[in-house]
Amino acid sequence: MNSMIYKKKTPLLLFLVPAFLFLAAFLFYPFVQNIINTFMKIGGLGRAAEGLNTPWYENYIRLFTDPYMRVAMKNTLVLILCTIVFQVGIALILALLVDGIRVGAQFFRTVYFFPIVISATALGLMFNLIFLYKGGMVNQLLLSLGQLETDVRPNGKVIVYWLDWKDQAHFLFTMLMPVMWQYVGFYFVIIVTGLNNISPDLFEAAALDGADGWNRTRYITLPLLRNVLCTCLVLAITGALKVFDLPWVMFGAGMPENQGWLTGTYMYDQTFNKMNVDYGSTIAVLIVVLGVVLSNISNRVFKPSEDL
Amino acid sequence: MNRKKRSISQTLTYIALGLWALTTIYPFIWVILNSFRKKGLILTDSFSLPLGDAFTWENYLTAWQRADFKNAYLNSFLISGTVTVVVVVLAGLAAYGLVRYRFPGRSLLYSLVMAGMMFPVFSTIIPVFRMEAMMGIAGTGNRWLSLLAVILPQIAGNLCFAIIILMGFIQSVPIELEESAYLDGCSVLQIYFHIIIPAAKSSFATVAIFAFLWSYNDLFTQSFFLRYPQERAITGLLNEISSQAGVNYGLMASSVVLVVIPVLLVYVLLQKHIVKGLTAGAIKG
Numbered sequence: 001m002n003s004m005i006y007k008k009k010t011p012l013l014l015f016l017v018p019a020f021l022f023l024a025a026f027l028f029y030p031f032v033q034n035i036i037n038t039f040m041k042i043g044g045l046g047r048a049a050e051g052l053n054t055p056w057y058e059n060y061i062r063l064f065t066d067p068y069m070r071v072a073m074k075n076t077l078v079l080i081l082c083t084i085v086f087q088v089g090i091a092l093i094l095a096l097l098v099d100g101i102r103v104g105a106q107f108f109r110t111v112y113f114f115p116i117v118i119s120a121t122a123l124g125l126m127f128n129l130i131f132l133y134k135g136g137m138v139n140q141l142l143l144s145l146g147q148l149e150t151d152v153r154p155n156g157k158v159i160v161y162w163l164d165w166k167d168q169a170h171f172l173f174t175m176l177m178p179v180m181w182q183y184v185g186f187y188f189v190i191i192v193t194g195l196n197n198i199s200p201d202l203f204e205a206a207a208l209d210g211a212d213g214w215n216r217t218r219y220i221t222l223p224l225l226r227n228v229l230c231t232c233l234v235l236a237i238t239g240a241l242k243v244f245d246l247p248w249v250m251f252g253a254g255m256p257e258n259q260g261w262l263t264g265t266y267m268y269d270q271t272f273n274k275m276n277v278d279y280g281s282t283i284a285v286l287i288v289v290l291g292v293v294l295s296n297i298s299n300r301v302f303k304p305s306e307d308l
Numbered sequence: 309m310n311r312k313k314r315s316i317s318q319t320l321t322y323i324a325l326g327l328w329a330l331t332t333i334y335p336f337i338w339v340i341l342n343s344f345r346k347k348g349l350i351l352t353d354s355f356s357l358p359l360g361d362a363f364t365w366e367n368y369l370t371a372w373q374r375a376d377f378k379n380a381y382l383n384s385f386l387i388s389g390t391v392t393v394v395v396v397v398l399a400g401l402a403a404y405g406l407v408r409y410r411f412p413g414r415s416l417l418y419s420l421v422m423a424g425m426m427f428p429v430f431s432t433i434i435p436v437f438r439m440e441a442m443m444g445i446a447g448t449g450n451r452w453l454s455l456l457a458v459i460l461p462q463i464a465g466n467l468c469f470a471i472i473i474l475m476g477f478i479q480s481v482p483i484e485l486e487e488s489a490y491l492d493g494c495s496v497l498q499i500y501f502h503i504i505i506p507a508a509k510s511s512f513a514t515v516a517i518f519a520f521l522w523s524y525n526d527l528f529t530q531s532f533f534l535r536y537p538q539e540r541a542i543t544g545l546l547n548e549i550s551s552q553a554g555v556n557y558g559l560m561a562s563s564v565v566l567v568v569i570p571v572l573l574v575y576v577l578l579q580k581h582i583v584k585g586l587t588a589g590a591i592k593g
Contacts, residue, residue, distance in 0.1 A: 005490045006408050011497065015405030019398040019467055020417070026464030027424050030435035034427075094328060097321045108325050109579060114332045117571045118339065119525060119543070119564060126335055181331065186518075190473065193514045197480055197507075224480065231476035235469070238426045268430055284431035291426035292419065 031288075037281040049278075059282040069283070072261035079176055079262065080240040080294070086180050088232045091187035092225075096217060098188075099195045109192060112185040124249025127178045131165035139163055166251070171260050175247050182246060183239065187232050194228030195221065230302050234295040241287045244268060263287050339568075343367050343561035367562035375545050376537070381570065383534075384541040387455055388523040391462045395519040396512055398463075399470030404500055406471070407478045408486075424468035429461075433532055436461045446533055457533040458541075462526060466519045473518075477511035478504060513581035520574050543567055 039056045040049035053059060063069055098108050115123065131138055139162050142148050151159040165174045198221065206216050244264040251260045253269050261269075263283065271280030346364045406418060440446035446457040481504060489499050505512065530544040540548075546563035 005486055005496060005499065006410070008496075009409065009411060011495075012405050012409050012411065014497075015401040015409075016417070019402035019471065022398065022460075022464050023420070023424055023467055025439075026436055026461045027427060027432060027468070028420065030432035030439070031424075031427050033435035034431045090328075094325065097325055101318070101321060101325070104322075104325075106579075108329055110576060111329045111332050113575055114336045114572075117521060117525075117568050117575065118335065119527075119547075119567065123335065125560070126338055184328075185332065189514055189517070193510050194477065194480070196510045197477055227476045227479050231473060234422065234425075234472065238422075241426060242428055244428075264428065267428060271430055281431055284428050287428060288423055288426045292423050295422055296419075 031284075034281045034284055037278050038285055040278050042277040043275075053278065059279050062279060063282055063286060068258055068261050068266060071259055072263045072266040075172065075175075075261060076241060076243075076263045078172065079179070079243065080237055082176055082180060083183075083236040083240045084233060087184050088187050088229070088236055091184050091191055091232075092229070094184070094188050095191035095195060096221065098192065099221075109189070112188050114185070115182040116185050120245035120249050123178060123182060124246055127174075127246075127250055131174050138165065166256055168256055168259060171251070171256050175251055175260060178250065179243055179246050187236070190232060190235075191225065191228060194225050198224050226302070230299060233298045233302060237294045237298065238291045241291050263290075336568075339561050339564050342558060343565050345558050345561075364558070367558040368566075370559055371546070371549055371562050371566060374549050375540075377542070377545075377566075379538060380540050380542040380545040383451075383455060383539065384524060384543065384570070387458050387462070387541055388520050390459050391466060391523040392516050392520045394459075394463050395466045395470050396516050399467055399474055399515060400505070400512060401500070402467075403471045403474035403478055404504055407475050408483075421468045421471050424464075425472060429465060429526075429528055432465075433461070433529065437532060440533075447535075449536055451536070451539050454534055454536070454539045458529055462523045462529060465526075465529075466522060470515045470519060473515055474508070474511055477508045481507045509581055513578045517575055517578045520578075521571055524571055542570070 037049065038059050039052055041051055041053050042049050055061075094108075094112065098105050139148065142163065143150075148163060149161045151161070153159060164170065202220055202224075203216060206220055242264050243262055247260070247262055248265050248268070251265075253265070253273065263286070267280050267283040267287065270276045270283060344363055344365070344367070346362050346366075402421075406414065406421075437446055440457050440460070445453050445460070448454065485503050485507065486499050489503050494502065524541075525543055527543050527547055530541050531547075534540055534544060546567050549559065549563055
């Protein structure tokens with residue numbers, strides 16, 4: 001990899017400086033401000049700090065003792081695992097399948113993208129109606145299949161015990177399923193792009209050597225997709241830590257009974273609703289630290305051949 | 309025999325793909341259908357066809373009358389178009405530099421980019437706003453400056469993601485291509501423009517799609533910087549209309565349709581570039 005071409009380092013400045021200037025000014029500097037804020041006492045949005053917290057690391061202690069934070073962490077870790085297994089998994093399978101067909105590939109590539117472009121507000125409303133307690137789509141379906149308990153009262157009235165999809169027992173599924181489903185298309189597009197970058201010559205050579213469909217996938221496609229899949233893992237982890245809009249529209253602030261927090265929604269709520277700006281900033285720091293640690297672990301595990 | 313096996317597996321493939329397609333098409337159709345449904349009917353009956361009495365154009369007419377759409381679409385395209393172009397150009401260069409060069413501090417820069425991807429916009433927006441107000445960009449009431457105030461943080465916000473994605477793809481461009489170009493006397497910049505960009509063209513298209521989409525849908529940043537009527541971008545405008553409408557879900561559905569159509573057009577246009585076989589035959593011999 002350390003080719004002759006790249007021994008001279010001067011062009012590197014041209015490559016790196018513009019992008020990193022932007023990042024420094026509009027991302028890193030604001031985030032350093034955010035880190036400073038975690039040690040400060042801040043009365044409300046946009047207000048100046050009123051001095052240091054006592055003790056100055058107060059917010060970090062709170063982070064570890066806050067029971068809702070523990071809830072948010074637990075839910076988010078579940079979300080990360082599900083994201084990796086289902087989102088990336090389903091996207092990979094769909095991408096491999098679409099890669100294997102001729103007719104209609106364009107059609108599938110277009111429609112799989114639909115959920116990403118529809119705004120979270122609209123999707124949230126739709127899923128709310130699908131999972132509605134009384135007469136929602138899922139519950140009506142279950143009722144017609146005879147899966148819901150019913151009672152006939154003495155006066156002849158039929159009582160249906162509707163399933164509450166947002167109660168303690170079901171909320172995790174109801175919250176995570178739409179998020180999973182929405183972003184499959186995102187990883188799908190990335191993996192399809194990766195597949196397109198694989199030279200068809202390799203497949204021709206493999207076909208000449210008598211490799212059939214599965215062997216081709218196993219020994220050529222998947223190894224060559226490794227970089228792309230690693231990228232997907234990192235995106236899945238960071239994405240899950242930041243997930244905000246769809247759960248927020250569907251569940252609002254921590255429903256049910258403060259068991260439904262995610263790191264993203266909890267941070268937003270603390271900053272913009274509860275006006276705990278400094279604590280919100282602390283949660284943001286935690287999100288970033290977790291993200292960097294987890295992505296590094298996944299890169300170590302899945303990318304032994306690369307030196308990053 | 310072999311042929312039969314093949315056609316069975318083809319059929320199964322289409323069934324699996326078709327099932328997933330149903331789940332992605334259905335919500336879209338649901339939104340479109342409900343945008344033609346009369347007020348108040350969505351909560352009671354949202355899963356049927358809006359025929360006869362239930363059908364109405366009213367939602368679109370209301371949405372169209374309430375706002376200056378032409379202006380808002382223009383603002384959106386100015387913002388998201390600029391963001392997309394700048395992100396693709398800068399991220400391409402940076403990703404190439406990070407992938408191909410070995411230099412001290414390289415893994416530090418990589419970690420910074422990775423961390424940057426995780427910064428929640430909620431935590432960076434207030435410092436950015438203060439900074440831009442100090443520079444005289446934000447909160448001036450000047451339409452073009454306000455658009456710029458949105459564009460700058462959005463570029464930074466999309467750069468990290470774009471760099472990470474493009475790095476993954478540029479890594480898989482075979483370095484032999486670059487070496488042979490170098491032997492033919494190409495400079496590094498020429499290699500970048502004549503070898504890397506064409507070889508990773510579909511990756512650039514993918515990054516462009518997402519940069520556009522996220523910039524376009526980023527209601528939060530927009531609502532922070534675009535406060536005057538003539539500055540409104542389409543997503544913010546329609547969000548405002550539908551939130552004023554309260555429980556008028558029909559109006560909301562029609563707003564969603566009006567927002568989504570331009571993005572879908574951009575996707576379909578850019579997606580043409582995500583085509584197969586761009587490096588085909590390039591490394592023969």
